[in-house]
Amino acid sequence: MRTLNFVATLLTDAVVNEFSATAGGHTSLSYLPGAAFLGHCASRLYTVAGANAFDLFHSGAVRFGNAYPLAPNGCPAIPVPLSWHYRKEATYAENNRLHTGSIHNLVHLSPQTKADWKSEGVQPKQIREGFFALDGSYILPSFRYCLKTAVDRTAGGRARDSQLFGYASLTAGSRWHFTVELDDNLTKELDGMIEKAVAGQVRIGRSRSAEYGLTEVVRTAGAEATTPVSSEFLVIYCLSDLALRDKKTGAPVLVPEAGHFRMDAEKLVSEKCFIRTRAYAPFNAKRRANDLERQVICKGSVITFRPAGPFDAGALQKALLPGVGMYRQAGT
Numbered sequence: 284m285r286t287l288n289f290v291a292t293l294l295t296d297a298v299v300n301e302f303s304a305t306a307g308g309h310t311s312l313s314y315l316p317g318a319a320f321l322g323h324c325a326s327r328l329y330t331v332a333g334a335n336a337f338d339l340f341h342s343g344a345v346r347f348g349n350a351y352p353l354a355p356n357g358c359p360a361i362p363v364p365l366s367w368h369y370r371k372e373a374t375y376a377e378n379n380r381l382h383t384g385s386i387h388n389l390v391h392l393s394p395q396t397k398a399d400w401k402s403e404g405v406q407p408k409q410i411r412e413g414f415f416a417l418d419g420s421y422i423l424p425s426f427r428y429c430l431k432t433a434v435d436r437t438a439g440g441r442a443r444d445s446q447l448f449g450y451a452s453l454t455a456g457s458r459w460h461f462t463v464e465l466d467d468n469l470t471k472e473l474d475g476m477i478e479k480a481v482a483g484q485v486r487i488g489r490s491r492s493a494e495y496g497l498t499e500v501v502r503t504a505g506a507e508a509t510t511p512v513s514s515e516f517l518v519i520y521c522l523s524d525l526a527l528r529d530k531k532t533g534a535p536v537l538v539p540e541a542g543h544f545r546m547d548a549e550k551l552v553s554e555k556c557f558i559r560t561r562a563y564a565p566f567n568a569k570r571r572a573n574d575l576e577r578q579v580i581c582k583g584s585v586i587t588f589r590p591a592g593p594f595d596a597g598a599l600q601k602a603l604l605p606g607v608g609m610y611r612q613a614g615t
């Protein structure tokens with residue numbers, strides 16, 4: 284597998300709504316979805332890619348990752364694991380730094396600590412937002428909400444009735460890191476095609492024809508991979524949303540099984556799993572319509588299995604590098 288690394292800098296605010304509905308309140312995603320870069324690349328390459336179009340945009344052999352924020356020192360950040368908790372009355376981060384002594388990973392919570400918390404009346408609270416880097420940085424993306432109205436030009440430029448709306452956006456100046464992964468069996472000529480299509484000034488998100496979404500993308504060097512740690516349990520951390528399917532029926536699955544991760548005979552340890560889910564229907568700008576609804580396990584979720592016997596954590600990590608589940612070409 285080959286990996287192309289990019290850094291995106293927002294030159295203007297970017298609107299990347301969590302849901303594609305046009306009515307009601309709008310909430311913004313806390314990251315730039317891989318589907319946005321996939322769509323931009325497809326708009327430039329689809330008609331000229333010829334026989335490579337299927338491999339590039341539909342097969343899953345090329346995967347456009349989500350863009351997560353960069354720490355102030357340039358270190359890439361990833362979503363906070365949902366297994367991280369802190370005492371309800373404590374503070375887990377200050378001045379963009381994590382208080383590691385206040386954070387407890389409940390995957391590794393000992394029975395003694397659990398008993399002590401119960402006797403002391405401690406209430407652990409889950410950290411559900413933000414990103415962290417390996418240097419201890421904590422990044423909470425900033426948002427801006429802007430209220431707008433349509434203009435009735437036939438009435439002298441007054442505000443049009445019943446046309447008040449607002450945009451929640453990620454703020455200009457923020458920097459984000461994302462990757463594009465390609466399977467080894469694809470020709471290296473595609474690397475240059477993708478870099479040329481993605482790099483430079485692009486527009487992503489909604490309201491691109493107005494003042495939103497202008498982004499500068501440059502290719503950078505990659506980060507070093509981490510080494511898995513051996514444990515009594517096999518813990519899987521979801522770096523992005525996870526869209527799993529039942530092999531027999533094709534129905535969405537929100538309770539994962541070992542087979543989804545290319546493992547056999549492992550047992551799910553539900554008390555050590557920390558999973559959130561969401562459902563959404565992505566908007567396809569080319570067709571000007573929504574795709575089918577997707578039910579996914581959210582990024583940051585932690586899934587724990589008890590191995591049936593000895594296992595090679597390094598080999599499993601390598602096997603899972605291309606990802607699992609559906610829609611991998613678009614950041615899941």
